[in-house]
Amino acid sequence: MASSMSGKAGLVTGAGSGIGQAAAVALARARASVMVSDIDETAGTETVAKIEEEGGTAAFLRCDVSDEAQVEALVDATVSAFGKLDFAFNNAGTNGVFAPIGDMDSAVWDRVMKVSLYSVFYCLKHEVRAMEENGGGSIVNTASGAGLIGIAYNAPYTAAKFGVVGMTRNVAMDYAPKGIRVNALAPGSTATPMMMNAFEQNPGQEFRNSILAGIPMGVLAEPEDQADAVVWLCSDQARMVTGVTLPVDGGYLAGK
Ligand code: NAD
Numbered sequence: 001m002a003s004s005m006s007g008k009a010g011l012v013t014g015a016g017s018g019i020g021q022a023a024a025v026a027l028a029r030a031r032a033s034v035m036v037s038d039i040d041e042t043a044g045t046e047t048v049a050k051i052e053e054e055g056g057t058a059a060f061l062r063c064d065v066s067d068e069a070q071v072e073a074l075v076d077a078t079v080s081a082f083g084k085l086d087f088a089f090n091n092a093g094t095n096g097v098f099a100p101i102g103d104m105d106s107a108v109w110d111r112v113m114k115v116s117l118y119s120v121f122y123c124l125k126h127e128v129r130a131m132e133e134n135g136g137g138s139i140v141n142t143a144s145g146a147g148l149i150g151i152a153y154n155a156p157y158t159a160a161k162f163g164v165v166g167m168t169r170n171v172a173m174d175y176a177p178k179g180i181r182v183n184a185l186a187p188g189s190t191a192t193p194m195m196m197n198a199f200e201q202n203p204g205q206e207f208r209n210s211i212l213a214g215i216p217m218g219v220l221a222e223p224e225d226q227a228d229a230v231v232w233l234c235s236d237q238a239r240m241v242t243g244v245t246l247p248v249d250g251g252y253l254a255g256k
Helices: 018-029 041-053 069-080 106-134 154-176 193-202 205-213 223-234
Strands: 010-012 033-038 057-060 087-089 137-140 180-187 246-248
Touching: 010 018, 010 069, 010 106, 018 033, 018 041, 018 087, 018 223, 018 246, 033 041, 033 069, 041 057, 057 069, 069 106, 087 106, 087 223, 106 137, 106 154, 106 180, 137 193, 154 180, 154 246, 180 223, 193 205, 223 246
Parallel strands: 010 033, 010 087, 033 057, 087 137, 137 180, 180 246
Antiparallel strands: none
């Protein structure tokens, strides 16, 4: 895997933390040039520093993925910096606030849709344009197990992630003839700040224990487990893989 991305260039959203940061680092270790992007400038520049410490190539651009103009600028900046867009990991998302639908604040619903669903539309729309100019490419969207089954008290997140899975399949079909592959990653529970936030919203051991009990392997995934799958999906080793949603979840979905 060490040089599987040699000579390739692309972008990662939400790359200041968790899965996005691990993926940006892993892509750079695989010799790709990476445009690191995040709404949090401090976190994003820390990711760039981490990559550069290891001798990798990266640059940072702040981007709020819920704003189409910023996403368009991110794609253009990546092409300007590295000459092309070979891959994109559309990863930024938010899980909002856990509540039954009867108590769901409409503003939370709107925010989750903008950050976790509309963002993927904006990314895909502008990335395929750049990739068509380049003769092809590989896109990975971060979905979730919650894009394939329901999870309790988080309807906007589930709706957004089902949307990501549907869009992935649709766009994969539309752009396969143009050499653009589009896949989704479905992380299971992964030890990141977002997961810790879910634990904080559901205090006590019951929620945590129920999560772990549902994972046949009995442990949370690490961000690096997700990152390895992303590198593979972005690489030419996955050249015949498109339209899939790949669970990386220790077997969580296997028995559902
Ligand atoms: P995280 O909180 O560690 O990182 C998310 C990053 O996205 C942060 O750096 C944050 O600043 C950035 N971000 C948030 N809103 C943004 C915006 N509007 N524009 C640009 N950047 C923004 O979270 P994570 O766990 O690494 O989650 C990454 C993705 O994985 C998300 O799409 C999430 O839904 C998905 N996911 C996570 C898990 C899990 O268990 N951690 C499981 C399934 C899916």
